[in-house]
Amino acid sequence: MQAFSSLISRAEEEGFIRGFKVNGRRGEGVSVSHLLFADDTFLxxxxxxxxxxxxxWVVICFEVVSGxxxxxxxxxxxLVGGVEEADRAAAVFGCKVGNLPTTYLGLPLGAPHNSCRVWDGVEERFKRKLATWKKQYLSKGGRFTVIKSIISNLPIYFMSLFVIPRKVRLKLEKIQREFLWRDMEERRKIHLVRWAVICIDKRHGRLGLRHLKDFNHALLGKWLWRFPIENESFWRRVIxxxxxxxxxxxxxxxVRESYGTGLWKDIRKGWEEFFLRTSICIGNGRRTRFWWDIWVGDAKLKDLFPSLFRIATHNSAVVVDLWGRQGGGGGGWExxxxxSFQDWELEEVNRFGSHFCSKGSRRGGLSRFEN
Incomplete structure (x- = not known):
């Protein structure tokens, strides 16, 4: 498929074919002509x-070259949007005409991302895997092991990309509870332990079953983690x-747009909570904002020293911009x-100067404040 991708890219460079452009707020964007995964291809x-x-012709050339x-x-x-003479377009390739929504790599394509119907397949598989007859020869411990294996496999693919609707989450949790507590006759029985207690971590003396809501947040947070790391990845360039x-x-x-952006919008909503649970290693200081990021101590400098932040000359500067070389070969904050500082601000100025030493800043040296 690498050869097919190179063939498409060459044809696109020569201007013979065009994909579609993911337009940004200022008109910039990324052109997408094809997506390839194993033997699944999107043109x-x-x-x-x-x-x-x-x-x-590109497809025919690939067939001839590759065999x-x-x-x-x-x-x-x-078809996407208003397309005239769809049958004529299909006749060129000799294939059938499909419609949205459809599926690609097992995930819904073109369906509302927050629709409960998207999760119908997951719910049906849950019911099938946790069928009543399977409880016949299983103890409570065996049932719990089955539930844990199902949660570890079935919903992960969807929950790693979509926010699970509350209605769907409650249904899936109900299926698990009934499999654990009910008997073969499906008679309602008293639940000996609350479900919230069962989902508490083993380190706290509980069973450690994954709570679907928290599990979903953790999987979506992985995209927030990958975003600053995978600088050259195609998905990041599109976003x-x-x-x-x-x-x-x-x-x-x-993300403020209301149409066609729900997928990343839901993931981006978790950024503030995610960022508060991470720490930054400074490195060269070119990617860390002095006032806005948590890089020294456990809070943002703009929140610890609000008065100084309001009068700072460059309150959006990165760390490297405020680090200067001083006499004796050393360095310090500038x-x-x-x-000029008012009398009531001097206490905050003193706290600001001693903050880096007390919190163990990644960069030492003296501080020099200039008005």
Whole structure:
């Protein structure tokens, strides 16, 4: 598939084919012509006969060069927006016409991300795996082991990308509770332990079953973790092209759009909570904001010293901008302010100067405040 991707990229560079552009707020964006995963391929094309013909020639060239044959009986053209003469477009490739919503790699494509119907397949598999007859030869411990294995496998794929609706979460938890406590006749029995207690971590003396809501937040938080690390990844470039990124590249700007952005918008909502639970190793200081990031101590400097933050000359500066070389070959902080300090601000100035030493700043040295 690498050869197929190179062939498509070459045709796109020469201007024979065009994909679609993920437009950002200021008109910038990333062009997407194809997506490949194993033998699953997505090709993006405009509603233009010439474009379709060129795409068809690319496919034919790949078949000739590789000796592989693309199964057009399993392929389909999916229409997005208003497309005229869809049958004509399908005839160029010789495949059928499909519609949204559909699925790609087992995930819903084109369906509302917060729709409960998206989770119907997960719910059905839960019921099938935790069927009543399976309790016949299982003790309470055996039932619990089965429940734990189901949670570790079935919903992870969906919960790693979508926020699980409350209605769906309650249904899945009910299926688990009934499998654990009810008998073969499905008679209602007293639950000996509250479900919330069962989900408490083993380190606290409980059973440690994963709570779906917390598990979902942890899986979505992995995308927030990967965003500042995978700088060259294609998915990150698409997200940045759409929403932009904050200084330092830790995350995107806040998502305010209401259409077509729900997936990343839900993930981005967890940024503040995620960021409070992380720490920053300074390095060269080019990605860490002096006032806005938590890099010395356990809180943002703008919250610890609000008066100084308001009068700072560069309150959006990164750490390296405020570190200067001083006499004797050493270094120190050079923080500038727009005006002289008032008498009631001197106490905060003294606390500010001693804060770096008391908290063990990554960079030592003296501080010099200039008005």
């Amino acid at each position: 993006f094309c405009e509603d233009n006969r010439d474009q379709l013909v060129f795409w068809n 592989l044959k693309i199964n057009l009986q399993k392929s389909e053209i999916i 940045v092209g759409k929403f932009g990124e904050v200084e330092g590249g830790w995350t995107t700007r806040e 923080v500038h302010f727009r005006r």
